Amino acid sequence: MSPTLDSQIKEFALAEGADLFGVAPVERYAEYGMQVQERMEETGATSEDFMIAREDTSFFARLVTAENTLPEAKAIIVIGAYAYDELAAHTYQGPELRGKIARTYSYYPVVRQIAEAVTKFLRNRGYAAVHGQDVPLKYVADRIGLGCYGKHGVLLTERYGSYVALRAVISNAPLAVTQSEKVQLCRDCELCTRTCPTGALYAPYKVNPRLCLNPITRRIDHIAPEIRPKMGNRIHGCDICQEVCPANRGLTPRKPDPRSGFDPQHHASHKELGGIERSPELLRLLSSEYPQIIRRNAVIALANTGWGRKDVLPAIRANMETCGDDLRSYFQWAVDTLSDH
Ligand code: B12
Structure with a gap:
């Protein structure tokens, strides 16, 4: 163990x-593996429903121990970046209709x-x-006390x-494990489970990825009219489950980190954001x-x-002409919905 390297x-x-x-030990996370299995059985979800790439057939099995990624692993360094910045905190108040990105x-x-x-720092040594x-x-992160699970998962x-x-x-460096007290930050309110619009939080701490709006908005799959x-x-x-969470109230937004933004090169679904x-x-x-997803x-x-706005229906109709059959059905649904309003 090298205290100098640690600090x-x-x-x-x-x-x-x-x-x-924080630094976590390399162990076999059997409980986590069982929870994944249980989640899949209870919801009927496949790993693709969890947004895991189709070709990555061993994702959850690999996560059960860091040795699957680096056989000589001795430590897991966990790094976190505070993501609530002044740009994210800003809620648009003006006349334009705006979309929301997590x-x-x-x-x-x-x-x-x-x-x-x-x-790089470790490899250079x-x-x-x-x-x-x-x-x-x-x-x-929960295991070493960097935080704890919220009922929103x-x-x-x-x-x-x-x-x-x-x-x-993940490294073979002999680092000392972080020893933090267990924290309990999730209260008894259950606001998250009650507010989730689709019922994706089907039990406290448990997310059904087939109902969660995160994958629903990011996948090309058909979105049912009732969703x-x-x-x-x-x-x-x-972010609905996090927005209603009392533990997220009163946070001071940070100055945006100049490196923030979207990462189309390294994150598959960021390619679908088309630069927005x-x-x-x-x-x-x-x-x-x-x-098409956007x-x-x-x-x-x-x-x-967009109901009550005179410019919305004409814009939808005009852009419908450039849609393929699949996309056109959503445009038509929007026209019907707004016309009925
Ligand atoms: C698969 C995945 C998803 C899936 C499934 C989400 C989920 N909750 O499992 C989908 C696509 C739905 C998703 C959505 C989101 N994700 Co995601 N996702 C992941 C990924 C790749 C793996 C998570 C995983 O292992 N899930 C499987 C389940 C079984 O594991 P689990 O949630 O840890 O389950 C534990 C609890 O249920 C707990 N538990 C069960 N019962 C009880 C009872 C008690 C009392 C307690 C305390 C605990 C407990 O035990 C289980 C583990 O043993 C991680 C990255 C990573 N490599 O870890 C990011 C990650 C978790 N996602 C992240 C984010 C930001 C999100 C979203 C917030 C994005 C958004 N705003 O739209 C949403 C949040 C949805 C939600 N409410 O969870 C961040 C979370 C950061 C954080 N602060 O926690 C991560 C870590 C990515 C990252 N690089 O930062 N995600």
Whole structure:
């Protein structure tokens, strides 16, 4: 064990912009593996429903121990970046109709770049190191007291609520495990489970990915007409369970990190964002310049929020002409919904 390396690496990560830092032991997370199995049985979800790439058939099995990623692993460094910034906090008050993009995503590039720098730091000192998401991040962070599970299924932290993006560096460096007291930040309110519009939080701490608006907004799959009104103005992801969480009230938004934004090169679903940031104007997103998923979500959002506006129906009709059959059915549904209003 090297105390110098321990403090050096922590200082380095904090200087690179990490807001959370901890070291977890390499163990077999059998309980986590059982929970994944149970979740799939209870909901009928496949790993694709959890947004795991079709070709990655061993994702959850791999996460059960870091040795599956690095056989000589001795430590898991957990890094977090506070994701609630002044841009994310801003709720548009003006006359334009705006879409909503989940907050944490724009800090994935931040936490990835910090983890990349920590990986280089370790390799330069002769250690093996890999960074990524091949670790059950919330489970590991909870295990070492960096935070605790909220009933919304997201990790809650004392200083940053649940708005933290996480990433791990797995290494064979002999680092000391973080010894923190277990924290309990989730109260008895159950506001998250009661407010989720689709009932995706089917029990406290348990998310049904087939009903969660996060994958629903990010996948190309058909969205059932009964789900569409529940999407509100959500274009990519959903923060409702976190927005109602008392542990997220009163957070001070941070200054935006210049590295924040979206990461099309490293995050598959960010490619579908077509370059839009935070709260884009909905009418603009109907155009054929944008990916099909964005156009679909934008027209649903307009059906949900654009009633009473004279410019919405003509814009939907005009852009419908550039749609293929699939997309046209959503545009037609939006026309029918708004005409009935
Ligand atoms: C698959 C996945 C999803 C799936 C499934 C979500 C889920 N909750 O499992 C989908 C696509 C739906 C999803 C959605 C989102 N995700 Co996601 N996702 C992941 C991923 C890749 C794996 C998570 C996982 O292992 N799920 C499987 C389940 C079985 O594991 P689990 O949730 O940990 O289950 C535990 C609890 O149920 C607990 N438990 C069960 N009963 C009880 C009882 C008590 C009393 C307690 C205390 C605990 C407890 O035990 C289980 C583990 O043993 C991680 C990245 C990673 N590598 O970890 C990101 C990750 C969890 N996601 C993240 C984010 C930001 C989101 C969204 C908020 C994005 C958004 N705004 O739209 C939503 C949140 C939805 C929600 N309410 O959970 C962040 C969370 C950061 C944080 N602060 O926790 C992560 C860590 C990614 C990252 N790099 O930062 N995600």
